[in-house]
Amino acid sequence: MAVTLGFxxxxxxxxxxxxxxxxxxxAMAASKSxxxxxxxxxxxxxxGELVDQWQIKAIAKLGELVQRSxxxxxxxxxxVKCGACTDKCQFFLGSGDPKNMPAARQELLRKVYRRxxxxxxxxxxxxxxxxxxTEATLDExxxxxxxxxxxxxxxxxxxxxxDTAEVSMAAxxxxxxxxxxxxxxxxxxxxxxxxxxxxxxxxxxxxxTLEGLEEEIKEETGVxxxxxxxxxxxxxLLVAPSADxxxxxxxASLIGYGKVLHEAGLSWTFSSHASEAGNFxxxxxxxxxxxxxxxxxxxxxxxxxxxxLVVGECGxxxxxxxxxxxxxxxxxxxxxxxxxxxQHICELTxxxxxxxxxxxxxxxxxxxxxxxxxSCNPARASRIGPDPGSQFEIPRALLRATCNHFxxxxxxxxxxxxxxxxxxxxxxxxxxxxxxLRGAQPRMRALRxxxxxHGVTHMAMICAICKAQFTTVLPQFGFESDGVVxxxxxxxxxxxxxxxxxxxxxxxxxxxxGNGDVAAGGKR
Amino acid sequence: MVLYAFLCIAxxxxxxxxxxxxxxxxxxxxxxxxxxxxxxxxxSGVVMRLFWEVVLFRSLFNASKWTWLFGWAFHATLLFVLLxxxxxxxxxxxxxxxxxxxxxxxxxxxxxxxLVALAGRRLFVPRISAVTAPSDYLALALLIxxxxxxxxxxxxxxxxxxxxxxxxxxxxxxxPQPLPLDPFLIIHLSLVAVLLxxxxxxxxLHGAALFFNPTRNQPDDLRESRYAPRxxxxxxxxxxxxxx
Ligand code: HEM
Ligand code: HEM
Ligand code: SF4
Ligand code: SF4
Ligand code: SF4
Numbered sequence: 001m002a003v004t005l006g007f008x009x010x011x012x013x014x015x016x017x018x019x020x021x022x023x024x025x026x027a028m029a030a031s032k033s034x035x036x037x038x039x040x041x042x043x044x045x046x047x048g049e050l051v052d053q054w055q056i057k058a059i060a061k062l063g064e065l066v067q068r069s070x071x072x073x074x075x076x077x078x079x080v081k082c083g084a085c086t087d088k089c090q091f092f093l094g095s096g097d098p099k100n101m102p103a104a105r106q107e108l109l110r111k112v113y114r115r116x117x118x119x120x121x122x123x124x125x126x127x128x129x130x131x132x133x134t135e136a137t138l139d140e141x142x143x144x145x146x147x148x149x150x151x152x153x154x155x156x157x158x159x160x161x162x163d164t165a166e167v168s169m170a171a172x173x174x175x176x177x178x179x180x181x182x183x184x185x186x187x188x189x190x191x192x193x194x195x196x197x198x199x200x201x202x203x204x205x206x207x208x209t210l211e212g213l214e215e216e217i218k219e220e221t222g223v224x225x226x227x228x229x230x231x232x233x234x235x236x237l238l239v240a241p242s243a244d245x246x247x248x249x250x251x252a253s254l255i256g257y258g259k260v261l262h263e264a265g266l267s268w269t270f271s272s273h274a275s276e277a278g279n280f281x282x283x284x285x286x287x288x289x290x291x292x293x294x295x296x297x298x299x300x301x302x303x304x305x306x307x308x309l310v311v312g313e314c315g316x317x318x319x320x321x322x323x324x325x326x327x328x329x330x331x332x333x334x335x336x337x338x339x340x341x342x343q344h345i346c347e348l349t350x351x352x353x354x355x356x357x358x359x360x361x362x363x364x365x366x367x368x369x370x371x372x373x374x375s376c377n378p379a380r381a382s383r384i385g386p387d388p389g390s391q392f393e394i395p396r397a398l399l400r401a402t403c404n405h406f407x408x409x410x411x412x413x414x415x416x417x418x419x420x421x422x423x424x425x426x427x428x429x430x431x432x433x434x435x436x437l438r439g440a441q442p443r444m445r446a447l448r449x450x451x452x453x454h455g456v457t458h459m460a461m462i463c464a465i466c467k468a469q470f471t472t473v474l475p476q477f478g479f480e481s482d483g484v485v486x487x488x489x490x491x492x493x494x495x496x497x498x499x500x501x502x503x504x505x506x507x508x509x510x511x512x513x514g515n516g517d518v519a520a521g522g523k524r
Numbered sequence: 525m526v527l528y529a530f531l532c533i534a535x536x537x538x539x540x541x542x543x544x545x546x547x548x549x550x551x552x553x554x555x556x557x558x559x560x561x562x563x564x565x566x567x568s569g570v571v572m573r574l575f576w577e578v579v580l581f582r583s584l585f586n587a588s589k590w591t592w593l594f595g596w597a598f599h600a601t602l603l604f605v606l607l608x609x610x611x612x613x614x615x616x617x618x619x620x621x622x623x624x625x626x627x628x629x630x631x632x633x634x635x636x637x638x639l640v641a642l643a644g645r646r647l648f649v650p651r652i653s654a655v656t657a658p659s660d661y662l663a664l665a666l667l668i669x670x671x672x673x674x675x676x677x678x679x680x681x682x683x684x685x686x687x688x689x690x691x692x693x694x695x696x697x698x699x700p701q702p703l704p705l706d707p708f709l710i711i712h713l714s715l716v717a718v719l720l721x722x723x724x725x726x727x728x729l730h731g732a733a734l735f736f737n738p739t740r741n742q743p744d745d746l747r748e749s750r751y752a753p754r755x756x757x758x759x760x761x762x763x764x765x766x767x768x
Contacts, residue, residue, distance in 0.1 A: 020651075023651065067552060069554070070552040070737075071554065071558060073552050074736060077727070081646075081656055081657075083591060083652035084583075086652065088587070101655065127659050155739055156587075157583060158587075159583050159584040160733055160737055161739035161740035324557075326750045326752075327751045340747045383562070383744055388565060416561070
């Protein structure tokens with residue numbers, strides 16, 4: 001990457017992940033994402049450029065949103081400025097810019113809310129920190145609400161559960177409504193709405209890719225693993241983030257899904273119409289757009305007459321699927337209620353493995369010393385598995401089952417306290433590279449610690465955005481970029497497909513080790 | 525007499541304001557399910573989650589030990605002081621009120637100490653002063669002043685408690701009674717009146733907000749029961765939302 005940045009990742013990558021930076025006011029004020037073009041705006045139903053009387057319209061929109069969302073109302077009313085959240089945001093820890101402290105980020109919107117919607121703010125603005133909505137404020141909104149990955153790390157810390165993610169979604173929604181949208185998010189939503197996925201892959205391209213991958217698997221294993229597309233009447237519709245079809249290392253996990261489903265003998269298909277699990281409508285706080293993207297999944301469910309809905313490895317996609325699908329685009333009467341609607345691919349694989357239907361040869365991952373990055377959206381905004389917190393256990397159980405060397409990172413940096421990768425929530429764009437690097441710093445430090453202590457070489461995760469972000473930033477922090485792996489990539493490496501070359505070798509090895517019970521040997 | 529009227533108005537504003545604000549929270553829709561996870565799966569689990577948040581400030585404890593220590597000490601002693609104040613308002617005073625009476629003074633001291641510590645944090649920790657508005661200092665100053673004027677009466681310039689009680693009961697039964705003209709009592713009660721007026725319309729209502737925040741009060745049962753409120757975030761009716 002040729003961009004020169006005021007950031008020396010090799011130095012920043014050492015130290016306590018939660019170390020407090022000195023305050024550096026304005027440090028990130030220059031990191032600004034590109035504005036959406038007017039065509040991109042209009043496609044989503046937003047004005048093409050900054051509207052006349054934008055102040056009045058923005059204030060009206062703010063009032064409307066506060067009336068329609070209690071989470072936003074609570075956030076704007078109830079913050080006592082206790083400061084518990086102020087040292088929790090990775091974008092603050094990495095940059096020291098005080099406006100990246102969650103309470104200060106909220107304050108950007110709150111000061112305007114106070115000015116126009118509270119008695120004290122109208123009459124004594126100086127007392128309660130209320131301010132007019134000026135061009136400078138709008139500019140700050142645009143900058144700092146696009147430096148929040150909506151990861152909710154602050155919401156866990158807040159004694160009242162105030163969620164800055166809700167605030168930044170609302171702020172983005174207001175900005176979109178007056179014609180000040182962000183190019184990255186809005187362009188991507190436009191692609192889903194017109195083509196069907198974030199990457200803009202057409203049906204024939206998908207089909208060709210899947211065919212190529214089938215051949216690859218055949219070559220590797222000798223087994224005919226199918227990666228079906230648009231098969232009407234299949235039992236399962238698998239919706240994956242579109243990056244899984246093309247990007248590295250995502251694709252390796254897609255192969256993993258295919259192998260698992262094949263080995264379990266399940267009937268399944270991808271859909272070209274709903275070839276995107278991701279839904280950037282959430283990032284811009286627009287449930288209209290979220291809903292439009294979701295409708296495609298509903299269409300595919302009905303058109304392909306599937307009975308089950310399974311979602312691939314993608315953090316925010318899982319949040320949308322788990323929390324919002326049913327509300328915004330459901331109910332799915334045609335799906336079989338005997339299975340979770342929707343089901344996470346890790347749940348499916350975990351259940352199959354527990355039921356003894358999958359065999360893993362851990363030694364295939366012996367070259368890997370592994371840790372796990374909890375992606376924020378599964379960690380703090382949804383659930384995988386039956387119990388509160390089983391979203392932390394199930395991926396780890398699968399990783400331990402497929403790899404002999406697993407080491408967790410420091411306790412304050414994982415599970416519900418996990419750091420964002422630095423690229424979520426609509427920040428995964430090149431012009432925000434400095435934000436992304438600084439946001440990644442705490443995670444990189446935690447990784448450095450386990451790398452030094454346990455020789456960890458790889459970090460697994462279940463999020464397409466995390467994978468893309470880390471693939472870019474790891475080398476900056478002195479790690480190998482192929483240290484990024486998907487959970488189903490680990491499974492893909494280790495799974496012993498019945499009738500494969502690997503199975504013969506594996507069974508022979510077990511037999512010669514004097515372990516008579518070959519069939520059961522590798523299970524569980 | 526002026527103070528009597530002022531306190532009555534303040535109390536009315538307090539009760540009315542509280543009602544209006546809480547009603548406003550209750551009436552504001554929650555378009556989507558957004559619990560911060562791991563979240564309890566059931567309603568009763570949610571009750572327990574909120575219970576620990578209110579009683580022990582659990583999230584704050586996990587997030588920031590010093591703020592928790594001072595903040596929790598302040599709220600606990602405030603609660604205790606307010607309970608001991610009940611003796612002015614119930615006739616005859618309950619037995620246990622008499623028993624804990626002496627502790628009230630120490631609780632008051634601890635309360636003021638905790639408030640001073642919170643103010644110190646706010647003044648001297650740069651991260652926290654960066655998010656502080658003048659009104660945040662004022663809230664602390666107001667509570668400290670109420671506490672100090674009360675403590676002055678408790679430990680130095682004793683006032684006529686019997687008369688205060690008659691006055692306070694007079695507030696409850698809307699039957700004006702004379703008040704001893706002690707400067708600290710006047711200060712104490714004037715500031716209390718200010719607190720009552722400000723409370724419902726400021727961040728001091730945070731206690732109520734805690735119960736209403738969907739990030740904490742929603743169960744995580746999305747796959748078991750469909751969440752279908754009347755409107756979504758944008759006011760769009762949820763698609764095919766037949767029933768709730
Ligand atoms: C259900 C009731 C309440 C709960 C759960 C609650 C909870 C909290 C929590 C968790 C904090 C943040 C920590 C801290 O800074 O102390 C806080 C702050 C505060 N609370 Fe409460 N509170 C309640 C009622 C009250 C009442 C009745 C008052 C006073 C009249 C009050 C006054 C304050 C003040 C002034 C602060 C800010 C302290 C500072 O500036 O650092 N609270 N409250
Ligand atoms: C109308 C309401 C109130 C009345 C009539 C009242 C009256 C009094 C009186 C007479 C005392 C002196 C006690 C003694 O000498 O033993 C006192 C003390 C005190 N008051 Fe109040 N007060 C009221 C409201 C409040 C409120 C709302 C607070 C807190 C925010 C408060 C905090 C204190 C404290 C900390 C003390 C000293 C410790 C103690 O004696 O418990 N008071 N109050
Ligand atoms: S949601 Fe995450 S990124 Fe946004 S302010 Fe909170 S901690 Fe920072
Ligand atoms: S933790 Fe919550 S109440 Fe405290 S400053 Fe942050 S948002 Fe405000
Ligand atoms: S990309 Fe991953 S780590 Fe970053 S916000 Fe999304 S889930 Fe969190």
